[in-house]
Structures are given as C-alpha cells and as structure tokens.
Amino acid sequence: MFLGTALVLAALLLTAYNIFDGIRAEKRSSEILSLLDEAEITGAKSSTKLYERYPDMSMPTKEVDGLSIIGVLEIPSLDITLPVCKSWSYESLRKAPCCYSGSVYSHDCVIAAHNYKSHFGRLKSLSEGDSVVFTDVLGNVFSYEVGSLGVLNSGDAEKMKSTGYDLTLFTCNQSGIARITAGCSLITAD
Numbered sequence: 307m308f309l310g311t312a313l314v315l316a317a318l319l320l321t322a323y324n325i326f327d328g329i330r331a332e333k334r335s336s337e338i339l340s341l342l343d344e345a346e347i348t349g350a351k352s353s354t355k356l357y358e359r360y361p362d363m364s365m366p367t368k369e370v371d372g373l374s375i376i377g378v379l380e381i382p383s384l385d386i387t388l389p390v391c392k393s394w395s396y397e398s399l400r401k402a403p404c405c406y407s408g409s410v411y412s413h414d415c416v417i418a419a420h421n422y423k424s425h426f427g428r429l430k431s432l433s434e435g436d437s438v439v440f441t442d443v444l445g446n447v448f449s450y451e452v453g454s455l456g457v458l459n460s461g462d463a464e465k466m467k468s469t470g471y472d473l474t475l476f477t478c479n480q481s482g483i484a485r486i487t488a489g490c491s492l493i494t495a496d
Contacts, residue, residue, distance in 0.1 A: 332424030334401040338389040341370045357411035365409050367392050368443040376405060377442040384428050394418055410440050410448050413472040413492060426477035429486045438490050450490035458485045
C-alpha cells in the first residue's frame with residue numbers, strides 16, 4: 307500500500323513538473339519573440355535572395371538573449387508562433403523549437419520541439435493541407451503545406467532527415483516512446 311501511494315505521488319509530481327516546464331517554455335518563447343520584434347528581424351527583408359543562388363549557405367542568425375535564432379515558425383491552425391534556434395541542444399529545446407538538421411534554403415529542414423502544449427504538443431492535430439510558414443531573420447517567407455502526418459519509433463529519428471519533404475516537424479509523444487512527424491511541401495518562397 308505504501309509503495310502504491312509513493313508511485314501515485316511520484317506520478318503526480320512528475321506531471322506537475324511537466325506542466326510547469328511547459329508554462330516556462332511558453333513564457334520563454336514569447337519573450338524571445340518580443341525581443342525579435344524589438345530588433346525588427348522580420349520585415350527587414352533583403353532585396354537579394356542569396357539563398358536562391360547558394361542553397362547550401364548557412365542560415366543567418368540573430369542572437370537573442372544567448373540563443374542563435376534563424377527565424378520564426380507559424381502554424382496558423384494550431385495558433386502557434388515560435389522562434390526557431392539554429393541548432394538543437396536539450397537546453398535550447400526547453401526554450402524554443404530547434405533546427406535538428408538541414409535548412410529551409412536547401413529544402414531539407416527538420417525542426418524539433420518538445421511536446422509542450424505551447425510548442426509541438428498538438429502537432430498530431432494537424433491535417434493534410436494545413437499551412438505552415440517559416441520566416442527567416444532576413445524576412446524571407448517560406449510557405450508550406452502539410453503533406454503527411456506520421457509516427458516513428460524513437461530509434462528512427464534519423465529517418466526524418468530523408469523524408470523527401472522540404473520541411474519536417476517532429477516531437478515526442480506523451481510517453482516519449484514515439485515521434486509525431488509532419489512532412490511539409492514548399493508552396494511559395496518570397
């Protein structure tokens with residue numbers, strides 16, 4: 307009986323921690339977006355689209371509060387607008403989605419985020435045809451359409467690098483055993 311009570315208490319504490327961590331991540335992402343707005347990142351579009359001539363070029367970044375931000379990801383159907391870090395680390399992932407591999411310029415970008423409600427926790431609610439928009443720090447806008455949704459085993463994360471989609475989004479499911487994925491095809495780049 308004591309062991310059962312201890313396990314229930316541990317589960318409640320873990321759930322409370324995860325909720326708190328999600329709230330903290332939502333607040334942190336909002337702060338980063340505010341700092342990006344203050345720095346006038348989006349809307350500072352360059353008249354030269356170097357990425358068209360040099361698709362393998364490194365994505366430009368803007369340093370915001372110690373993070374290298376490559377742009378902003380919007381998923382209108384989920385009412386999500388989030389900054390995206392240049393490269394992933396567990397510490398960065400606790401604040402904002404991160405580029406796991408590739409680039410929007412080379413049409414092989416993979417973006418990972420925690421399954422916090424304010425990040426990719428509702429990714430499985432997307433539908434084929436939903437819009438996804440990525441705006442880089444120079445103001446270049448890349449519009450995508452969700453082409454497929456899927457679930458991979460946690461050990462298959464490397465498969466996301468070769469989905470054939472221009473943009474792939476992924477997160478863990480609630481148990482952490484599988485990865486929820488959304489493959490997106492580029493519609494327009496402005």
